[in-house]
Amino acid sequence: MPVITLHDLFMQELQDLHSAESQIIEALPKMIEMADDEKLQAALEDHLEATQQHLDRLNEIDAMFGFLGSEKICEGMRGIIQDGERTLTEITDAATRDAAIIAAGQKVEHYEIAGYGTAAAYAKQLNHDEAGDLLKKTLDEEKKTDSDLSSLAEGNLLATGLNEMAAEE
Amino acid sequence: MPVITLHDLFMQELQDLHSAESQIIEALPKMIEMADDEKLQAALEDHLEATQQHLDRLNEIDAMFGFLGSEKICEGMRGIIQDGERTLTEITDAATRDAAIIAAGQKVEHYEIAGYGTAAAYAKQLNHDEAGDLLKKTLDEEKKTDSDLSSLAEGNLLATGLNEMAAEE
Numbered sequence: 037m038p039v040i041t042l043h044d045l046f047m048q049e050l051q052d053l054h055s056a057e058s059q060i061i062e063a064l065p066k067m068i069e070m071a072d073d074e075k076l077q078a079a080l081e082d083h084l085e086a087t088q089q090h091l092d093r094l095n096e097i098d099a100m101f102g103f104l105g106s107e108k109i110c111e112g113m114r115g116i117i118q119d120g121e122r123t124l125t126e127i128t129d130a131a132t133r134d135a136a137i138i139a140a141g142q143k144v145e146h147y148e149i150a151g152y153g154t155a156a157a158y159a160k161q162l163n164h165d166e167a168g169d170l171l172k173k174t175l176d177e178e179k180k181t182d183s184d185l186s187s188l189a190e191g192n193l194l195a196t197g198l199n200e201m202a203a204e205e
Numbered sequence: 206m207p208v209i210t211l212h213d214l215f216m217q218e219l220q221d222l223h224s225a226e227s228q229i230i231e232a233l234p235k236m237i238e239m240a241d242d243e244k245l246q247a248a249l250e251d252h253l254e255a256t257q258q259h260l261d262r263l264n265e266i267d268a269m270f271g272f273l274g275s276e277k278i279c280e281g282m283r284g285i286i287q288d289g290e291r292t293l294t295e296i297t298d299a300a301t302r303d304a305a306i307i308a309a310g311q312k313v314e315h316y317e318i319a320g321y322g323t324a325a326a327y328a329k330q331l332n333h334d335e336a337g338d339l340l341k342k343t344l345d346e347e348k349k350t351d352s353d354l355s356s357l358a359e360g361n362l363l364a365t366g367l368n369e370m371a372a373e374e
Contacts, residue, residue: 039295042365045305048292111291112312115284122280123217126208136214139323143281146315153355154308161362186322193330196211 046158047103050094053151054103055110057091060144063117067137072130073195076137076188083141083181090177093170100167116143131195138189145182152178215327216272219263222320223272224279226260229313232286236306241299242364245306245357252310252350259346262339269336285312300364307358314351321347 120140152175159168289309328337
């Protein structure tokens with residue numbers, strides 16, 4: 037697919053997000069299994085459900101424009117997940133592992149905030165109101181998840197901090 | 206380096222950011238060359254200078270803790286840059302290419318916002334005030350760059366939107 041106009045770029049961004057969401061759906065169950073804190077586990081489970089809904093919305097937009105076809109792997113999300121999984125396998129302490137899961141989750145969210153922010157701006161410029169509304173809805177949910185992870189991190193850091201002190205004794 | 210405590214995780218996050226910043230310094234000159242709009246070019250040049258300063262700050266923190274050694278490639282940033290470069294080579298229109306450069310730039314910024322946000326939170330929890338101040342300074346600058354790119358995008362989208370209309374005639 038040659039990229040000439042803003043419409044082409046919009047299609048590319050949607051493809052990229054579709055690949056990113058699909059990769060998150062594959063990676064999340066492992067994260068849920070590795071999480072120790074119950075609140076974190078519940079938040080990740082909610083997020084898996086939300087991610088499925090975000091993918092459904094992208095499929096709805098695909099029904100309008102037909103951007104899928106040559107599935108392009110989003111290398112950015114692949115790298116973020118790879119970094120996260122690599123770190124997690126090296127951690128033996130449960131609270132430290134939770135802190136690493138939250139950190140990886142926030143990188144995932146910020147990738148999506150940038151991607152959906154761009155796609156929503158393109159949709160607006162191209163007067164694709166219906167697609168724009170769906171993208172904006174997901175964007176707002178990604179921002180909310182990022183802020184929820186920040187709150188969880190605060191509680192968790194206290195726990196890992198205590199472990200830290202214990203380790204330094 | 207085994208990851209057991211929050212301190213170990215902090216060192217890992219700093220390594221990751223060091224690799225990310227180094228990759229950005231390598232990628233930015235190509236983006237500057239490809240950019241058409243003068244304001245975008247100037248913004249990217251300023252950002253290259255800022256990125257060098259962010260790397261210097263990480264080196265300052267390395268002098269405190271010695272986190273460097275086994276250089277770990279940040280795969281997240283590698284993927285983000287790879288996606289951006291792949292898209293750019295497919296674009297023939299100058300204003301559309303500028304839009305894609307801005308979109309890639311915002312993915313880079315959001316990666317860094319997540320990474321520096323995490324590192325600054327770890328520094329605070331571990332009472333590393335000096336390192337925390339340096340990380341917070343960079344975090345604020347990354348947020349500012351992201352918001353500057355959003356403003357540039359608005360002006361640029363108007364231009365690409367006009368091209369879009371021309372292409373649809």
